[in-house]
Every structure is written in structure tokens, then in C-alpha cells.
Amino acid sequence: MTTPTLPADFCGNPDEAFTIPAEFYTRQDVFEVEKERVFANSWICVSHCSELAEPNSFITREVIGESIAIVRGNDQVLRAFYNVCPHRGHQLLSGSGKSKNVITCPYHAWTFKLNGQLAFARNCIEVVNFQNDKFELSPLKVEEYGGFVFINMNPNAESVESQLPGLAAQLRTACPNVEDLRLGARFVTSVNANWKAVVDNYMECYHCAPAHPGFSDSVRMDTYGHTLHGNWTLQFGHAKSSEKGYSFNDATSNRAFSGFWAWPCSMFNVPPGDDFMTALYEFPVSADVTLQYYDVYFLNTELTDAQKKLIDWYRDVFSQEDLRLVESVQKGLKSRGYRGQGRIMVDRQRSGISEHGIAHFHQLVGKVHSAS
């Protein structure tokens, strides 16, 4: 079977568009194409900058089967490396935290400076023609942008701004202190769904009323809108205080919901309330598994009871509602009873429940899979 392709102008007319065919969500060969063309070739958001603010701080992330280590050197420079030892390939770092001044491989104890240079290989004096400088860690591109950290496996990639022009400025308008936020909670979930099904779900609020009673009760749908900006989009809605969703009082400065999607699969939410954000990082594992990091950020580190309650709501209610939806869709896409494509419900007014965000995303995915 040859790998399927899509016309270069797929979803070119959003008003009459259908979704990407189901096999693009389920076939491993399609996923392999996306690994190369999308994930090894795009800026991928991996964390908020606060996790890597201190010298020697590091995180690791698993992206398309690659373990990546991002490390702040004792010289303050942020670097990203493939998390693999040049000797025989063992993984170097795991988890996150503060590194010593050298990284020691757990296998044969080669040590590396935080700039990636080999510091010492045991017994190397006795080894003929051992060249220290041939064994530095393999770097990849890393950039801090808009308060977040992005990596790119393409060594020739241009800046994050060139991939997502204007996003950082717009994000800062929605959340002026985005860079001062700190991680309040993180839910890591292995989601049984293709990464595109997770993005699709984010790209429309057609499902908000039936599937998110709390969210719908606190965000006004009559003025909700979704604007498209090339590789990123913005969903914006005015908020009303609700017992079931977001609650706030007269002193609350932010009374709106802003939800940013950034190519390929990062989402940044500035919900109603003060000094608070959530971010969703999707790390594709295979055609039908996606590792999701769901982060909640606040300005303060000692959380109030109200903030703890909000975290509980995100963990037990809001995020679960979406996880159940996308996993059900992934199963349905494989059904012999599913007709293979769904009608994208774009309305003339581009209203709050219009699915034009999906048509836009599928247009971008279409270009990835175009034969020409």
C-alpha cells in the first residue's frame, strides 16, 4: 500500500469542506511522514521558561521517539541536546531538576560539560587515537519565545517568530506577566488518540455547550470568535462568573478567555481570572497515541484554596471531558461504519460554534501531505 496523499489545496474552500480522511489519523506510514515533515522540521513548544530559569536546571521530553534534554548551563546559556550518549547510546538524563556541573552517563560514566563537550571518558588515555572533541553531545536548536521554550530538530530552522509571526506579542497582550508565571500543577496523560484529533478538538467550540457545561456557563458564546493567523489561531470570548466554571469578582482584571493554538500542537490558554494560564503540550508517540502535558500556571507558588480547587476542576472535570471526546473519536475513525470524512460545520457568520478553525488546520495538514 502506498502512503496516501492529499491535494495541495485541501480544504481550500472552508465553507464546503470535509475533514482529512480517517486513514490520516490511524496509519503508521502517515505518522512517519508527519514525524519527518512536521515534528523534525518545526519549532515544538516543550515547557514554560520558568522551569529552565536557573543555571544547571534541566528538563527532558520525549518527542517522536527522541528523548531531548534541555539544559541551562552554568554560563546561563540555554542548550538542547539529543539525550543520548555518543559512546554506545545510553540515555544521559532523566526527569527534570538541577544537574551537577557535569552530566554523567549511567552506563560507563563518561562525563559531559553542560555545553555538551565531553569532559572525561574513563580509560581514554589507553585507547589508540581517542579524540575527545569527536564525542560532544548532538545539539538541536532551542529558543525562548513568548515566555515558553521551543526546540527544533532542523539545524537550519529560522526563528520561532518566523514560524509563528506575532504570537508572542498577542500572548503578552492577553497575559502581560506570562514570563513570571510558575508551574502550579501538571497532568501527564498518555492519550489514545492521534495528535491531529487532539488539535481538532481544540479548534472548535461547537462541542463546548454539549461537552463542557462548566466552561460554557462561564464564557459567553454570543460574542465568542475564532480568528486565524497562519500558523496560529486565537479563540476569544467574554466571560461571566459561574459556579460551574470560572468564578471571579469585581476586582478581577481579566474577564475574557483567550485560547491560542500554535502549529503543530501547542495550546496556550489565558482563562478568566488574574495571573493564571494553562498550556497543553502534545507529544506524538505513534499514529494513535499522544503524550499530553497539561500544565496550570500561577504567579504564586504557595497556592490558595481557590487555586487548588481550580486545579482539581481542570484535572477531574475539564481536561477529562476533552480526553473522553478525542479517545472516542479515535476509535470511531477506525469503524467500518464511519464514512471516512466528516462535514466541517463552518457557518457563514464564522460564529462562536463555527468549525472554521478545523478547516484552517486541515488546510495546513493538507500541504504537509500534498504529493506535489
Ligand code: FES
Ligand atoms: S554509553 Fe554512555 S558511557 Fe557508555
Ligand SMILES: [Fe+2]
Ligand atoms: Fe473541549
